[in-house]
Every structure is written in C-alpha cells, then in structure tokens.
Amino acid sequence: MATEATAPKRKVRRRGYVVIREDECKGCGLCVAACPQEVLELQSKLNRYGYHPCRYKGAGCIACGICFYSCPEPGAITVFELEEGEEPPQS
Amino acid sequence: MARVILKGNDAVVRGAILAGCRVYFGYPITPASEIAETAAYYMPLVGGVFLQAESEVAAINMVYGAAGAGARAMTASSGPGISLKMEGVSYIAGAELPCVIVSIGRGGPGLGNIAPEQGDYHQVVWGGGHGNYRNIVLAPNSVQEMADHGILAFALADRYRNPVFILTDGAIGQMMEPVEFPETVVTPPEKEWAVGVGAARRPNLISSILLDPDELEAHVAKLEEKYTRIVEQEVRAEAYELEDAELVVVAFGIVSRVARSAIEVLRKEGCKVGMLRPITLWPFPEPQLRELAAQERVQRFLTIEMSNGQMVRDVRLAVEGRKPVEFYGRTGGNIPTEVELIEQIRCQTEA
Amino acid sequence: MDVKFAKPKSFYEIYERKPGANKEGIHYCPGCGHGIIHKMIAEAVQDLEIQDRTVVISPVGCSVFAYYYFDTGNIQSAHGRAPAVGTGVKRTHPDSIVISYQGDGDLAAIGTAEIVHAANRGEQMTVIFVNNAIYGMTGGQMAPTTLEGQRTTTTPYGRKKENEGQPVRVAELIDALEAPVYVERTTLSDVKGRTRTRKAIRKALKYQSENRGFSLVEVLSSCPTGWGVTPVDANQWIREKMEAVFPVGLLRDRAADIEARPLEPRPFVRENLHQLLEIPEPGTGDAQAAAAQGAGEMQHVDERYRNPRIKVAGFGGQGILFLGLGIASTGMELGYQVSWLPSYGPEMRGGTANCSVRVSSDLIGSPIVAETDILVAFNKPSLAKFEPDVRAGGVVFYDSSLIDASPQRDDIEAVSVPATQLADELGNTKAANMVMFGAIAEKTGLFSLEEVRQHLGGYIKKKKLIPLNERAIERGATYVREGA
Incomplete structure (x- = not known):
C-alpha cells in the first residue's frame, strides 16, 4: 500500500469506489459524517443485526480513505481506486 | 561430587539455573531477598534475565509473560509479598503456565515479623488466589532439598503446565549446609504452545478468560483431571522410624528437623514414635497417612507446625477420624526447641 | 480497479475465537474508537512486516477480547498488568514486537505502577493507551481520565476535584521520565486527528522494530454507549471537552538521538555451567x-x-x-x-x-x-x-x-x-x-x-x-x- 509520502501526485482527480459489507456495518454514521464528498448514506432498511447499514451512493468517490479510517469495523469498508477511464461496477 | 556450603536461598537459585531457568523477576523482602540477589548475580553470567520489578504484583505478572513466552521463569518472596502475588498465580494456573515461586515463610499476619513461620500454608497450599485451581507445593527441609527442589520444581511445572511453589521458612532459607549439585545440565523443552517469534507461534493464545459458562466449566474439569493425575503420581513424603511407631508426628520444613532430633532422643528412651514428613504439601501424602491410620499399632497423630494449625486440617482429612489427631504449634516466628518437642511428644504418648 | 484501503491481513479473516454466530464483525459497540485503533495497529503490523513476531497483550476492559481479532501471538493479562506481562515476553524474546494495548482504567488506575516503571526502564515495547474518559466494559463508571463535572455511574453528580481529584494526564506523566523514546497524544475526533493517530501508531511500532525503546501513544477515543450520545456527537464531545483537558500533540520524539541498534545475542549458556555457578564441577569431590x-x-x-x-x-x-x-x-x-x-x-x-x-x-x-x-x-x-x-x-x-x-x-x-x-x-x-x-x-x-x-x-x-x-x-x- 502506498504511503501518503510515496503516493504519486496526480493532475487528474482520483476516482474511487466504495464497497460496504452491510452485515459488518453497525450504522454508526461516522463514515457518513466524515466523507468529504458526501457520497455515503445510511439506509432505511435494517441489516441482520438490526442496524441501518451504510451504502455508497454510487458515484463521486475519490478513494481518499477517510471513510475507511473513520470506520471502527475492520472489514466493513473497502475502498478501490479506478483506473483512468475505468467504469465503476454496477451494483 | 564435592559439596559446597550454601544458604538455602542461594542453593535454590543455583539449582534452578542448572534446571534451565534463565528468567527471574523479583522484589526484595526479608527473609527471601538472597534469592533475588543470587539470581541478580548469576543470571547475567549464564545468558539469563534478572529484573527487580516495581512490585510483587509486577514480578509475578512478568513471570506470567515470560512463562507464556516459553521460558523457565521464577520468582520468590515471603508472606506479605506472596499475598500480593496471588492475583498472578491464579492467572498462571488458569492459563496453565509452568513457573516456580519460592515462598520463604515469615511471621504473620500483617507485617508480623521476619522470623521463620509456617503460617502461609493456607494461602499457598489451599489457594490464596481466586478461583478453582491448585498449586503443586514442595516443602524442602534442608539446603540440599532447596537445591534439589529448585530442579524438581521446573520438571513438575513443565510436566503439568502448572505453577509450582517451593514453600519453606526463613530458617531453611537463611541457614547454610553442604550441598551436592547434580552433574546434569538441563536444556528446557521447546514449548509449542508458547507465544514468541515465528509463524508457528502466531496462532498461540495465552489466556484464562472463558466467557461462556459451559466452556469455563469444561476448562475447570480439564484442570481437575490434571490435578487428579498429579495426586496419583506426585505425592512425596519421607518416613522416619515409622515401622513400629505408635505415635506418628507429622511435620514439614524446619519443624521436621527439630522433631527428628526430638524423636532420636525419645527413641533411645524406648518411646515408639516416628514421623511422616510431607515433601509435597500438595498433593498431600494422604495415602500414607490413611495407611498409617489403618494400622492397629498407631494410636494417634501429632501435627507440629510453626503456625496456628493449618496443615493439621489436611492431616485430619486424611486420617478421616480413625485416630485422634493432636496439634502443637508455635507462632510469632518462634521455632520450637528440641527439648520442647520432647516434652510435647512425651505428653502426647502418655495421654 | 485496485484495492486502495482494505482490512489488513494481520486481522483474522474470520474471528473463530469470537463466540456467537457473527464471526465477521467485532464485538465493540457502534462508533467505538477501539475498532479504529485496532485497524490502525493491524495495518502497521502488516506494512512493517512484523506479524510473525508480534505479541499483542489484551488487557482487562472492553479490549479484553483483542485476541479475537489480531492474527498475531496473543496474551490476555490481568487488569493493569499488561506492561509487566509485556516485560516478561520481551525479555524472553527480545526479537518479538510487544504491543501493550490498554484502556484508561487499566493503565491509569489499577496499572499505574506497571506503566510508569515499564516506561522508566525504557522497556522495548509499544503502549497504545486508549483514553475515553470512562470505564466501558463495566458499564460506565468513572475513569482516572473522566473530566471534571462529567457524570458517570459512580459520579452521578459529576466528577468533583475535591472528591475524586482531577483527570490524570498520562502522556505528560510518561513524558516526565527520561527513558521513553516517543510519546504522543492524538485524537480520533476528526480526519486530521485520525491521520495523525495512524502515523503515530506506525511510528511507535517502527521504533520498536528498530530497538529504539519505549513508546506510548495516547489516543483520545469515544465511548458513545458509555457517554450516552451518538457516535457523531461523541466526536464533537472529544473535540470540545476532552481535547481542552488533554492537549493533542507530540510530547517527545527522541529517535534521532537514539541509534537503531541490533539486538545483543543472549545465548542459552550450557557450557561450564558449574564453573559459572561456582559449584563443584562434575568429577570433583574425591x-x-x-x-x-x-x-x-x-x-x-x-x-x-x-x-x-x-x-x-x-x-x-x-x-x-x-x-x-x-x-x-x-x-x-x-x-x-x-x-x-x-x-x-x-x-x-x-x-x-x-x-x-x-x-x-x-x-x-x-x-x-x-x-x-x-x-x-x-x-x-x-x-x-x-x-x-x-x-x-x-x-x-x-x-x-x-x-x-x-x-x-x-x-x-x-x-x-x-x-x-x-x-x-x-x-x-x-x-x-x-x-x-x-x-x-x-x-x-x-x-x-x-x-x-x-x-x-x-x-x-x-x-x-x-x-x-x-x-x-x-x-x-x-x-x-x-x-x-
């Protein structure tokens, strides 16, 4: 994993994609509050443990990782970076 | 092998080092301090670790860590310090870690005094810490046995993954006698379950927490099964003049030495008295006592202790009411004299 | 599509030791800081490639079950004694990486002696001190770091300095000692603080891997359940209340003054042992x-x-x-x-x-x-x-x-x-x-x-x-x- 010091500087804005494992999410909302792009939201539905899980709105992620480090669950959030021109997967 | 004259507190450490002990954590307290001092002197010479801990509690927890990491680790203290260590001892027993703790008894309760006493029998033999566990307890009565038990204790600790106490008193700790050490130098066994360095160690967990009641009950049952094996296999006792004895003295540690001298004198007078000396206080020599109690010639037992009567309960449990079990004790750090014991034993015989 | 941020490999994939059906989620409450700190530790262990020699010490408190999660060697210790247990492990295996993970009750109340002396010895370990100003596991009682006026179940009228004294500033206390190489207080309350925390944990572990000495990172962390607020409001409370009492920042980093040193070998001595112990050697005594x-x-x-x-x-x-x-x-x-x-x-x-x-x-x-x-x-x-x-x-x-x-x-x-x-x-x-x-x-x-x-x-x-x-x-x- 590239550290911040070694991360290449980019002219074009990074594009990312967030995968949330809903059953590991406890709906605390920390990632929603932290996301600078405001692309995360809590769902009205409940997961199997009775929490309102978070979801990625589907667009706008810049792969900054702020949500990852604000989330207390080790495996609930995975952040991907998209290649130039690559399209996010359809969920 | 030639003999060398040493203090009990010194001999136990040199024995332990021959047995592969290379880690010592301790805290100074009279009359046990020479144990730490001896370890402080020799450990650096043999590639070992000595550290004077900030407290007895820290010392026993360092032992917990070192034992959990696979070392043959040791600590020592006396009365008040042993009380403080009991938290760690319970964790060590619960996590099934092998280690050796030397307890050099002094006068109590409270700060008491520093003279030799056996009032720590209850806390060491019957528990002291919380929960369902037992310590293996060795009770040396000479400097030679301090050295021998320093070696034996580690073998037992590793064999059963259990804390082993060496319980004795200030007199045995402080006195000097000739000692003969074995030629054998032990390299401790590799412990697969220990934490440490390497991928093979990574799955290992040292812990005594079992949140689920059924799991904890199963763990306690497993410990009990181990304790049963120890009871079956590790009882040690010395019989002295018991072949025709009508009165059986039961004593350990320094008291057994004085009693032996008293019995020598009484035997010359024709008094049929002998002694059973527990070498292991747990497992307690119940079979031996039970067998003696069943002998028709044996009329009574006399337990002599430097306490208010602690081991005597174990003797009574073993004798199961078949014969009277009398008690004579001194406290305050007073060692009964030979003359005093001759008087006591004679009174008991005539009673 | 490249994975940019994911669950570190030094966590177990499945938490087999965790009881119950849910073996993929952690046991902490929603919004609890422990999970974030665990994640940062696991990431550092992975990136520094020290997983095979790391031993994590689980304390008493909510993080008593840290061993459910870290795919490293694990020891569970008695309340407050983790630095002593860590000392035992480290002295036995100087090439191990020891992480003493402790909460505020564990470290700053019942374990005060152990932490002060481990730090004073410059024990080669990393202490991650989670300060959330409350006892979480036991149900929200006062911690040594509970703020003045803060209500807990044992300070129902608020902590009063006349009765309970004032909050203990652990980082400053440790910084008063000579030996520690690195002491920093960080916060989880905002993005900047979390970035800083992640770097601090990484630095502390790196220093240990270089045998530079004792490090302590105090992390201001939230306990939404114990505080009775939402996770988002809890972060605000850290920013407004806790950081006023516990200033965030670097207290010391003496790594530049301390050389990264290789371990001194400590072989198990068998040869001439009788001679070294000054006892008669085999074959003497005639x-x-x-x-x-x-x-x-x-x-x-x-x-x-x-x-x-x-x-x-x-x-x-x-x-x-x-x-x-x-x-x-x-x-x-x-x-x-x-x-x-x-x-x-x-x-x-x-x-x-x-x-x-x-x-x-x-x-x-x-x-x-x-x-x-x-x-x-x-x-x-x-x-x-x-x-x-x-x-x-x-x-x-x-x-x-x-x-x-x-x-x-x-x-x-x-x-x-x-x-x-x-x-x-x-x-x-x-x-x-x-x-x-x-x-x-x-x-x-x-x-x-x-x-x-x-x-x-x-x-x-x-x-x-x-x-x-x-x-x-x-x-x-x-x-x-x-x-x-």
Missing part, C-alpha cells in the same frame, strides 16, 4: 569423600567436644556469622555433616548477631542450637543471654578484652581469650573472630590448626586476607596453649 572416610565418628576429639552444638554471639560487625561459617565450612571440608543458622534481619544491622553451628558425624536433625556445648561470646550481653543455655560440662569462650566479667556458673568450663586485643596487636581488630577460631581449635581439638589453615580459602573470598587470618589463628592457639 578429597572430601576421602576426608569423610577419615573423619568417621570423631573419635580423635575429646568426648566433651564431640559432635558439638556451637553458638557464636556478639555485636554485628564483629565477624560473628563469619566465624560460624568458618567452623561449618571447615567441618564440611573434613567430611562432617554441618549446619549454620544465623540470626537475620534488622538485628544483624548494628545490633546483636548470633549463629547456631553444628558439626556432626551423623545426619543433623535440628540446626537450631538451644542447649549449647560450645558458647563463643564476643560481648557482655551475649554472655549473659546465652550462658544459661550451656549444658553442664560445656565450654564458654569469651573475649576478655571486651567482657569485664567471667561466666557465673561453676558447672561449665570458661576459657578467656582477649581476642580483640590480640587481633589489634596483629594490626586488625577485625581478625578477633579468627583469633577465637584458633583458640577453639586448640582447646577442643575439633579441628587441627593445620586443617583450619588449609581450608581458609573455602570461605575467605579475598585471598590477600588469608595470611592475616593465618596469623590470627596461630595467635589464638598460642594464647590457649601458653596462657599468654
């Missing part, structure tokens, strides 16, 4: 065995002095215990059974000292000398105290240069030796004890003078003192032999 044969039943000794029970008594500093040791040691070398039992403790520091010595051709029962065959008294109180214990027909040696009275009893033999004066004439009053040894040997025949001289080296460590001691022994013997 001389003693031969002596034991010759010693037999002590027939050559006058019956009055055979198998003697000896008491030596005097002031501390007169070499009382040493004389006793000399007698016992010589007896041992000659193949006898011997015992030496000192008075010990405060009484030997400036007060009176005495020891019981037995030399016997048989196994020794009691090492305690009550009824005394030979009393050696170096001062008046000792003579008065122990004279009554001398058996009828026994012998008393007393230092007549210091005792201006003679023994009162007429059923015992009294041998007056001005030992201190004779020693003074030899140039050192400290040799009085050995003057007395010479007198005892000469009088009782227990040992010959030659035997005493021959075995001096067995208990006199400073070899240059042996000639003086030889002269002292000779002088005492001459005095007894010639009466002057």
